[in-house]
Amino acid sequence: MTTDAAGLALLSLLLPAISFLLLGVVAPFRRTGRPAAWLSILFAAGAFGAAVLACRAQGIAGEPTRLIWNWLPSEGRALATIGVLVDADSTIMLVLVTLVALLVQLYSIGYLSDEPATALGRYYTYQSLFAFSMMGLVLSPNFLQLFMCWELVGLCSYLLIGFWYRKPEAARAAVKAFWTTKAGDVGLLIGIVLLWRQAGTFDLTDMRAMVESGALPVAGLSLITFCIYLGAMGKSAQFPLHVWLPDAMEGPTPVSALIHAATMVTAGVYLLHRTSWLFALTPDVLLIVAWIGAFTALLAAVLACVQDDIKRVLAYSTVSQLGYMMAAIGAGLSAAGFFHLLTHGVFKALLFLGAGAVIHGVGSNDLSRMGGLARKMPQTALLFIIGTLSLAGIPLFGGFLSKEEILGAVWAHGLVGPFILLMLVAFLTAFYMFRVVFLAFFAGPVPVSVASSGSPAHVKASAAHDSHAHGHSHEHDPPATMLLPLWTLGLLSLAVGIYFTLIAHALPVGEAEHAIEAPAWLTPSAVGVAVAGILLAWLTYQRRAIDAASLAGMFGPIRSAALAKFWIDDIFTFTFDVVLLGFSRLVGWVDRYVVDGLLNVVSAWTLTAGDRLRMIQTGRAQDYVYGVAVGLLILVLWMRWALA
Amino acid sequence: MTGFPVLSVMTWAPFVAALIVMFFARHKPLLVRWVSLAGATVSLVASLWVYWEYDQAVAGFQFHETLSLVPQLGISYLLAVDGISVLMCVLTSIIIFAGVFASWTVKERGQEFYALLLLLVTGVYGVFVSLDLFVFFLFYEIAVLPMYLLIGIWGSSGYVQPQGIFGWAFGRTGVGSKEYAAMKLTLYLLFGSAFILVGILALYVAGGSRTFSFLDFQAMTFDPTLQSWVFLAFYVGFGILAGIWPLHTWSPDGHASAPTAVSMLHAGVLMKLGAYGVVRLGMGLLPDGTHQWAWLVGGIACVNIVYGALSAMAQKDLKYVIAYSSVSHMGVVMLGAATLTVAGLNGSVFQMFAHGIMTGLFFALVGLIYEKTHSRAIFTMGGFGTMMPGIATAFTIGGLSSLGLPATAGFVAEFLTFLGAWSSDHRWWLFPGVVGAFLTSIYVLRVVRQIFWGTKSEDPHFQNLPDAVGTEWVALGILVFVLVLFGVAPWIAIAPVDTATVPLLMRLAGR
Amino acid sequence: MGLAHYLTLAATLFCIGLFGVVTRRNTIGILLGIELMMNAVNINLVAFARFSGSVPGMVFTVFTICVTVAEAALGLAIVILLFRVRRTVSADHLDLLKG
C-alpha cells in the first residue's frame, strides 16, 4: 500500500523532469511554442493525477515510506542519498504543488498568448523545471536533497522573474530575488553542514529517530536551527529578507501565483514544519521565529495598505500571511502553519490568477486605472471576492479555520505580543484586500489628491473609466483556459472553507493530541476585526464616507515611511552599492596596485639593477683589458694571502 | 600490469599529433585541425578507457608501465594512475578536446599554435600519470613553458592605468601587454618550479639517492624537520601554479592575455597541476609536514576564496572576472585539501574537476563573445540575450555552477568541501567558504544581467551579433553536458576518487 | 744570472706592456703594447726552457712567435678596416662590444 504511494510519488516527481529534459534538450521542439506548452501541461496533469493517487494511497495515517538511492558514496557508505520520502504531509503538499502548477500552466496558455513561440517554449521549460524541483523539495527524504531542490526552485524563481529579461526592472528584480534568498541560503547551508556534523546524517527519518530517542546532542543546536531558520527566512520572505518578494512581481502574473504565492515561498514554512521535531528542541529559536513572523505580518500588512499596484498588494499580503504561518510554527503548532500554507496556497493562487485576469484585461497593474470592473468581468470579480474573503478569514471561506488555528495557537502558547500583532494584521488584511476589491471592481479610484498618485494622467484615466476611453483594453472575462483554473481554485477554496467551517472543526493534518484549547471569544473577535476592516474599506473606498486622504493623514508619518518601504530596501541598496561594491573595488585596487604592485616593484628593481650593471659594459676592448688586469691583480693578491 | 601501454598512448598521442602538425601540415590549416583533433580524440578515448577499466575494488595505482632510463641515478619512466589522477586525466582530455574546437578559428600561425597546445597537453598528462618524480618534473616543465610562446604570440594586450605608490613600476614593466603577461606567468611559474625541484632533490638525497620513484618515497619515513620545509617548498612551488594568495597575480594577467584555448587549458587544467602536486607530493609523501602546515594552507585558501571573489566583483573586464573567479575557486580546492578529511579531500578533487570544466566553459564563452563583439568591457555591453541565446544559456549554466548551484558540478564540490571544513581542526574555515560562494553568486549574476539581460546596448558594434555556430557548439555542448552530468550524478566521479583519498588520509592519520 | 732575474725582467716588460694596452688611445698603440706583453711571455718561455733544459719550451717559443705575428698581422688588418669604416683609430670610439 505505502510502497505504492512512494512509487506514485516518484512517478509524479519524474514526469515534470522528463518534460523539462524534452523541452530543454530538444531545442527545435521547444521553439514551437504551443505544442511545447501542451506537452508540459500534459505532463503536469499526469503528475497531478499521480500525486492525487499517491495521496489517497498514503492516507493520513499511513506509515512514512522512503525510497532512496546512494548519491554520494564515500568510504564504502552513502554520504548522501536521493529519493522520496512519502508521508501525509508530503503527499498533501505534493497535491497542492501539482495542482497549482497544472492550473497555472494551463492559465499561462491564455495569459501569455501574445508571446513569441520561442519565449513560450522557454517559459514552459522553466515551468517544468520548477515543478520538478518543487516536488523534489516536498518529497526530499534528507536535508541535502531538500537544499538542492531549494536552490533549484530559487533558480527557477530567478529565471521566471526575469522571463521578460529585456525589461531592466525585471532583470533587477530577478537578481535581487536570487541574492536575497541566497543570503538566507547561506544560513541554511551552514545549518545543514553543522547538523550533519552533529547528527552524522542528512536523513530526516534517521534524524527524527535520533531526536526521539534523545541521541542527538542538544548542545549547540540552537545555532543550527537558527541557521536553518535563516534559510526559511530568505525563501519565505521574513523580515528583513522580505524585500525581494514585492519586486518579484515583475515576472508574469501566473509565475507570481505559482512561485511567489502558493508554492516556493512557502517552502520555508514547509521546511520548518518538516523539521518541527528539531525546532522543538530549541524553544529560544522558536520564540524568535514567532516574533519575527508576527512582526513581518504586521509590517507587510502596513505596506500593503499603501500600494497602488494590484500585484504588489497581493505580494505584501503573501509576505504577511507567511508571517502568520511562521508565527504558528513559532508557537509550536507547526501543523496550523502548514494548514494555513495549504489553504493560503489555494486562495492566494486564486487571487493572483484573478489579478492576472484583471491585468490582462486592463493592460496595467495600476489600481488607479481600474474601477467598476465587476460589471465587465463578473466571473473574475466573483472569484476574486471569494479569494479575498478567504484571505480575510471569513467563515465558510478557505482561510477561516486555518487563521483561527494560528491565532489560537499563538494565544495558547502565551505569546501575547505576537497575538496582538496578528489581530491587528487580521484587521489590516481585511482592510487592504477590500480596498483592492472596491477600487478595482466597484467604485473606482479616489479621484483626487491621494498624495502618491497625483499625476494628471491618472486623474484623467480614472475620470474617463466609464466611457472605455483609455487604453487598448479588452475588459471582459478571460478565455476558458484562464477561467477554468480560476473556477477550480475558487470552488476548491470555497469547498475547503465550508468543509472545515461546518464539518471538521479541526486540523486535518498533524498530531491529533495537539488540541488547542482556544478561548471562546477568539472566533468572534477574529471575525469581528476582519469585518471591521471590510467595513472601513467599504466606507472609505466605496461609500467615500471617510475621506481616504484624511484617513491617510491620520497616519502621516507611518504612511510616508510605508511609502518608502520603511527604508529597508534603501539599507540593502546602500549595503550593496556602497559597502559591498566599495569594498570589492578596494580589494580589486589593492590587488592590482599593492599586491601586484609590489611584484612589479621587484621586477622594476631587477630591470633597473640590470641597467646599472650594464654600465660596466662600455663596449671598449681596453676597458675589458683593464678589468682583466684588475681581476688578475685580485687573483694574485688572493693567492698570496691564501697560500701564505 | 603489462599489456597495452594505454597511459603512454594517452600521454604521447598529443605529442605525436604535434609533430605531425609541425612537419606534415604546413599551409594546410584544415589538416592541422583534424590532426590535432585526432590526437585529442585518441587521448580522450584512452582516458575514458582508463576510467572505465580502473578497478575501484582494488584501488591504489594501476596500469603500471616501467622503463628504466638512468639506472645509475634511479630515474625511470614509471607511469600509473590512481583514482585522483584518473579523474584529472579525464578532465584534461575533455578540456583539450573542447579546446581544439574552441581554437578552430585561430588564423595566425595556426600550425605552431596547435603544435604548442598539444605539446603542453602532453606535459599535463605526463604530470598526472608519472610516478617517477624526475620525469614528473620534466613533464611539469613541458606543461609550463609553451605557455610563454602561446601567450606572447597569440595573446592580446590591454591597458592598465598606473596608480598608487607602486605606480612608477607599472610603466617600467609594461603592465597590461601580452608580453608582460607571458613573461610574468613564465617567470612566476619557473620560480615556483625551482622550489619544487629543490623539494624533490631533498627527498631524493634524504632517501639515499637511489630512486626517484613515488612509490619508494611513499614507503620511507622522512625526518619531521625535513618534511616540514620540503612541504613548504612544495606548497609554495605548486601553490604558485594553483594561484595561492598572494602569489596569484600572474593568473589574472596571464589568463586575460591568453588566447581562448590557452586560457581554457591553463585555468582549466594547469592550475589543477598545482593543487594536484600539493595533494600528491605534499600530502602523499610528507604526513608530518602536512599536519604541521595544514593551518597555513587552509588559512591562505580562505583568503583566496573571499579575496578572489571580491576582486572579481571589482573587475570591468570580462576575462579578468573569470580569472579572479579561478583564484577564488582554487581556494576551495586548497581548502578542501587542507581539511584533511575524506569529505573535504573528495570535495577538493571534485572541485579541481568541476572548476576545470566550468572555467574552461567560461573562457570558451568569453572567447566567443570577444570574437563576435571585439570587446571585453562588461559595462558597455547589454541585452545580448536576444541575439545570442545559446551563449547566454551556456554562460548562465557556467555561472550557476560557479556559484555552487545544485545539479551542477560546482555544488557537489563546494558542499563536500564545506562538510570537510566543519569536520576539520579549524572549523571557522567553513564561513569564508560559504561567504565566498555567496559573493560568487553576486558577481556572476551581475555579469550575466549586465551582458545578456536588460535593454539592448545602443553601441553600433553590438548590433546583429551572431550566436555560436558549428564547431563552437561542440565545445560548449561538451562542457555544459559534463558540468551538469557530474552535478546530477556525482558518484561517477566520487567513487574512484574516494578509493584514492581514503588510503591517503589513513596514511596521513597514522603517521 | 739566475732564472729569477730573467723572469723579473719579463714581468717588468709585461707590466709596462699592460700599462700601454690599457692607456693607449690609439688602436695601433694598443697593438704595440700587446706586442710588448707577448715579448715578455716569450722571454719567460725561453728562460724557463733554458733553465730546465727542455727543448719543447724552445719549440713552443717558435710557435708563440709565429702566432704573435699572425695576430699582429690580423690585428693591423682589422685596424685598417676599422679606419676605413669609421674614419678613426681611437679606441674610445670603438664601443660596439656591448649588448
Add this chain to the structure above:
Amino acid sequence: MTGEVIAFWALSAMLVVSAFAVVLSPNLFHAVLWLALALTGTAGIFLLLDAEFLAAVQLLLYAGGIITIVVFAIVVTERLVGERITQTNRRIGAAAGVSLLLLGLIVNTLWNQPLATVKASMSSADLTKDVGESVLTRFVLPFELLALLMLVAMLSAIYFARPEE
C-alpha cells in the same frame, strides 16, 4: 760569467727604457721605432739564453715583419705621420697603479720562490738542431697547423685590407 752579467744588465736597461718609450711616446711613429729597439733587445736576451735560432726568428719576424706592418698601418691610418693627438687616455694613473702593484706582487712572489740559479746542461751542444728536430718529429702536427694558421691569417689580413669595391 761577468760578460753575461754585464750583457744582461745592459740589455735589461735598454729593454725597460725602450718599453717605457713605446707606451709613453706621444708620437706613435717614434713608439714603433722604440718597439723595434725593444724587440732587438729581446733577441739579445735570447742569445744570452743560448737560443740563437729564436734570436734570429725574433729579429726576422718581429723586428723585420711586424715593425714593417705597423709602420705601414700607421702610414695608412694617420695621414700626417706624428699627428699630435693625445695618445694616452684618462686612466693613466689607475693603470700605472695596477701595473705597478701587479709587478710588485709578481716580483715579490718570484723572489720568494726557490728558483734555479744556474742554467741546466743541455743534452746536446746544438740547441738549434734540437729545436729543428723536435719541430719536424714530435711537434710536426702543431707545426703544420701553425703553417695553416699563418696561411689563414695571411688570407684574412688580405681579405680585410682589400681595396674597397
